[in-house]
Amino acid sequence: MIVCEDLHKSYRIGHGRKQVLNGIDLTIRPGDKVGLLGRNGAGKTTLIKLIGGVEMPTSGRVRRTMSCSWPLGLTGGFQGSLTGYDNARFIARIYDHDYADVRAFVEDFTELGRQLRMPVKTYSSGMRARLLFALSLAIEFECYLIDEVIMVGDKNFQQKCHYELFEKRADRSLLLASHSPEFIRTFCDRAMILSNGKAEMYDDVEAGLDTYFEL
Template structure:
């Protein structure tokens, strides 16, 4: 379970205050995959970053009785001077995962070949994304945070990525941000709509999608 309690986040942009989370109170149940919907700029990514712990709220609390991933596929925390393998071992030690098992899994999954033993500063953006997705899938979290991630590479690699992710979802939940309604319908059972700093949770995904599409027909508040 992830509970948002009086969660508020505000920015000052060009001299104007923008609130993306306005005293939100909500609960994301354990083991449920939830589509996080909202128009561009509504604050969906900011909300995920706060839930992951990467960003602090202006006020309020985020409580959880399980483990929460970083945003799946996020490569920004890799040490550029360490190799792909060394970064894997570092993450494994932080999260208490067997280092050799993680290295073996990511080596096989990411298909980086000899580059796996080179510094990540030499990687292309696609190579870093494949490494990051592999590392994300190698840690068994209770809830995965997914922000517009799509597997990179050829069709066969995308199929493999989807298979691994779907396998993780059998034993975990997720909060998923995507513009693809098809993807959300494949992954999620419930939905939450973020609009004007307010979050409305729906146990029925189709009801959440209907609310989101209705919001999109209206001018932004």
């Protein structure tokens, strides 16, 4: 499981602090599909970063007993001076996977060809997203964190992303932040609304969406 206990997160702004999350409790069980709803600035990305370990909470804690991906959609984690292949080697080393297997998956999935030999800082945003998806999916996680950016590239690549994440890994847990009600309806069995630093969970996705639209 992934358990968030009384999470608070604030950021220093000038001489004060901006409170983004104010006491968030959340439990994600094996196989759960949780849709994360909230207006821009509500803290969806912040919560996903905390769960993924990209940032630390101001107070509270996250307990993880299942493996958790870094946030898909967050492209800032790349080493820009390294090539696509170098980033794949780095990920393979961190997660103790065979580099040859990771490299083969990245080559096939990204369809970036010779660009994988170039520094990531030279990539377009779409190329970065392809590499991020590939590196995330080359390692098998029990829970995937998805921050807004779901599909990139042409229709064929979008279908490939859909198959790998939502069909092949249909038994995995998901925390999916999206403004699209159709994505939430299709892929989630619970909905959580973030508003004013607080969170409310709905076991009925439609009830959660109805409340969200009334905000």
